[in-house]
Amino acid sequence: MYGWRLMTELPSHDRGPGPRYRRKTADERREALLQAALDCIVSLGVEKSSIRAIAERAGVSVGLINHHYGTKEALVAAAYRHVADDLLAQIEQRVADVQGDARQKLSAFIEASFSPVNLNGELFRVWLAFWTMQSTSPEIAAVHKERYGAYRAVLEGMIADLQSCDGVGQLDPRLAAIGLSGLLDGLWLEWCLEPATFTPAEGIRLAETWVDTVALRRDVS
Amino acid sequence: MYGWRLMTELPSHDRGPGPRYRRKTADERREALLQAALDCIVSLGVEKSSIRAIAERAGVSVGLINHHYGTKEALVAAAYRHVADDLLAQIEQRVADVQGDARQKLSAFIEASFSPVNLNGELFRVWLAFWTMQSTSPEIAAVHKERYGAYRAVLEGMIADLQSCDGVGQLDPRLAAIGLSGLLDGLWLEWCLEPATFTPAEGIRLAETWVDTVALRRDVS
DNA sequence: CCTCTTGTTGAACAAACGTTCAACAGTGAG
DNA sequence: CTCACTGTTGAACGTTTGTTCAACAAGAGG
Known part of the structure; x- marks a missing residue:
């Protein structure tokens, strides 16, 4: 549905020789995301706990939350x-x-x-x-x-x-x-x-x- | 600061021969906006009570709220x-x-x-x-x-x-x-x-x- | 009639939101 | 090593948000 463009530049953060991220099982990741969501709600308040803030707290990218929980509402529940x-x-x-x-x-x-x-x-x-x-x-x-x-x-x-x-x-x-x-x-x-x-x-x-x-x-x- | 463009078309709603709106004193308008805000919060919930929803309920345009109250927060207070x-x-x-x-x-x-x-x-x-x-x-x-x-x-x-x-x-x-x-x-x-x-x-x-x-x-x- | 004040308009704006998805990449199996 | 699986990425998207401000106009005073 949406167009796709090539990345025009490399990510700005450090690219070490090791893996860029570590994979977890679905259950482990779900648990980690849940904890990150709670941390955010507690420290930032609800209305400031956006998908992006939660993802940053969990050290993952935005897309992962919808991948594991479908919607933000399901995560909060x-x-x-x-x-x-x-x-x-x-x-x-x-x-x-x-x-x-x-x-x-x-x-x-x-x-x-x-x-x-x-x-x-x-x-x-x-x-x-x-x-x-x-x-x-x-x-x-x-x-x-x-x-x-x-x-x-x-x-x-x-x-x-x-x-x-x-x-x-x-x-x-x-x-x-x-x-x-x-x-x-x-x-x-x-x-x-x-x-x-x-x-x-x-x-x-x-x-x-x-x-x-x-x-x-x-x-x- | 922002550019200004001429309106490209007339407003779609009816333009009678009479005045397009009626002016009120600042106090009257503030009171009316406050009631509209409460109506919205009550019927739509808080997070759906946007400036636009409140303005529509009050029958005025969006800019009037900031004109009379400065910020949305002041209106809610x-x-x-x-x-x-x-x-x-x-x-x-x-x-x-x-x-x-x-x-x-x-x-x-x-x-x-x-x-x-x-x-x-x-x-x-x-x-x-x-x-x-x-x-x-x-x-x-x-x-x-x-x-x-x-x-x-x-x-x-x-x-x-x-x-x-x-x-x-x-x-x-x-x-x-x-x-x-x-x-x-x-x-x-x-x-x-x-x-x-x-x-x-x-x-x-x-x-x-x-x-x-x-x-x-x-x-x- | 004209003038001035000021309440009012609404398009434009920048920022933020939740969601999507093609591409990427780690990891274990063969 | 190669392959397939799938967890993961992140730019783009469409929408909505609160705010701004040049332009407009209602209404009172002359």
Whole structure:
């Protein structure tokens, strides 16, 4: 369809005697491109993360991204799934590392939510990007629905465990989980938008108070 | 700087005998452009709201936007301030319309937060756009800080009133306001991303429970 | 009527975007 | 070595973006 012209000059960069590039398997390259895309979104923001910027970060040429992912949207969707999986897995790991009762595990979940890994303006920008694309990209929307459901299911299970041990609270596990995840997300959002508003310790205290007085029925005074 | 060529053909649209356009004062035009920008962001999303789309919606030509606002960023910042002002003013109006004690006024605030005006996927897209721009645009960031501070100040005042009447709660007014605004925003966020998760009535119940058991010390069972 | 101010126009522009694809080249198999 | 496969390249493309500015014209004041 397009015309083809001979290159009129040699590439300006150094042409050593060795290979000009190293080939990778399709899977390896896909993984590397995904990491480069995340790096770009994190450091440059979404709208500046062009195909060219991602390709440069990955040390490859522009054409390779469409070759391996077809479209940019598919690459971003894959990145979303990757980050969301990582985040949830990391929180679950922290919870699993705690040997204690259901209440202590929930505390670990809350503490992990307010760890510097999550309270991170760059991670926030990544999430904003995904949320924005969700309204126009069915693929992104599907990933969101799947990952967010998993997140809340974990929380609901922990609250159900808690109430079966320490007595029922003012709300059933489903609604309590929705409330807690809303509180955690809302505080995370506000902290990322304006970190001076409150400290992570205050955020933890707010979430702990919610669990004690709403999911359970205990007065922490 | 740029060359200038004569128009090679007349405009294709109808040229009536009357004026081709009507002049407005600078203030009137600025207002009209701002409304057109909001309409576009709401209906098309941010990334599709180009200068040309906004100009077409406003029924003017592309150059007029830069003439009145200088840059697109300034226009968006003005739109942000306008929407945020409107939203807060509307909630405060609802609160003022309620004759009752501090607790009933807080209920009006919560109810207004979950009204269809706010639980609106289009409004959510507008907010996402503003949040995204905040990290790159100092002007947008300043507007956010100013408006969000006002929002939380209103909430903190209401909670302080409540506690001075009905007794102190588990949290001081500042932290209680941060928690409640986090909960409201988080639930709003999650509802906009996936409306099937919970109903507005459940959201109201969650927020009311927070007020009764955390800001106050009342068990709603 | 003419004049001046100023809101308005819209083609041109430079830069950036995602995508395409013919050509190139590394790598392992025969 | 040769061959075929395929990962990789990068210029060109078509489109869209925000911005510019010489030219135009509406409307008020004389």
